[in-house]
Amino acid sequence: MASKNVKMLDMDRPEREDTYLKWQETQRIPILKGFFVEDINKVEVAPWELKGGLGSFVNLDGAGEVNDAYVCEIPPGGKLKTQKHLYEEMVFIAKGHGATTVWQREGKRHTFEWHPGSLFAIPLNAWYQHFNGSGTESVRYFSVTNARFIINLFHNMDFIFENDFAFTDRFDPNDENYFSRVGKLHSRFFMSTNFVPDTHDIQLMDYRERGQSTNMKFDLAGQTMAAHISEFPVETYKKAHRHGPGAHVIILGGQGYSLLWPEGQQRTRVDWKPGCVMVPPTQWFHQHFNSGAKTARYLALRWGSWRYRFMRLAAEMGSTYTSVKEGGGQIEYQDEDPEIHREFESALDKVGATCGMGSAHPFCSK
Ligand SMILES: [Fe+2]
Secondary structure, X not given: OOOOOXXXXXXXXXXXXXXXXXXXXXXXXOEEEXXXXXXXXXXXXXXXXXXXXXXXXXXXXXXXXXXEEEEEEEOOOOEOOOEOOOOOEEEEEEEOOEEEEEEOOOOOOEEEEEOOOOEEEEOOOOEEEEEEOOOOOXXXXXXXXXXXXXXXXXXXXXXXXXXXXXXXXXXXXXXXXXXXXXXXXXXXXXXXXXXXXXXXXXXXXXXXXXXXXXXXXXXXXXXXXEXXXXXXXXXXXXXXXXXXXXXXXXXXXXXXXXXXXXXXXXXXXXXXXXXXXEOOOOOOEEEEEEOOOOOXXXXXXXXXXXOOOOOOOOOOOOOOOOEHHHOOOEEOHHHXXXXXXXXXXXXXXXXXXXXXXXXXXXXXXX
């Protein structure tokens, strides 16, 4: 007997639970949403009991519900509460000076100092505490975590926050130099490290596959999440590329703009300067332009550790430095919409600068 094709109405579907969002509501701090953040130093924060400081969640559209971010402020002379959790977290210091102490359930306490531009990861489920080292200046940091993914996966908050398992494979409490060791470089620009003292001045390596740029990709504290830093010269721009959701791009230096678009559709422009954060939505092409007077540098906190394979969809569908014509995720200069180059040249004209792409770009008229 032929079955009757019955279309299920939305009203018939039982309500789904989003454990992360429910938890987020219990925190009673602002939840910033949107396409990008103009300046993380200006995000409004409110007292956050869990942390013992002030905070705001940052849930940008492009995170695609696979990861999240938050801003946290530590008042002058203050410290946050001790905590641990079963999700990964990368911390970028936006403002202020201080220190963090990290330890396993038993074992030696490791303390390291940081300042604006420092980057580190909290080893998974390790205990930690952040301290403001100044009596007059507040600290502000920006964290990207995979709480959204992990909390919804287990949907049990006790398991996330009250779990005693010590991941000594990721963080051995007897490793004296865990946070002070110089990063170990693998191949051209892949680095294993647990602490980057200054993202503004760490040396980067040639990454000409993406245009005239340099890069360093970090494996931090054995996480599946990852970070990289990229820099590109004045009056140039990088090639467009696309990949999965959740790459939080934080502008460290320079001034310019980015174009973001889903294939074959209209481009969205984000003008940026230091402190801006944007997250390209999943499989949207994105392209970064330096139209300012200084070298542009950014930090991306994202999925896609070069060391620990995780999920293809969350990172990239193909090599992000191979042409889309060959199955990758990158648009070569000769294949881009000529309007993109015209827009860049006119942006430079307005500030009395000249396009520096020269022979690197087939459409360059300068
Ligand atoms: Fe990207």
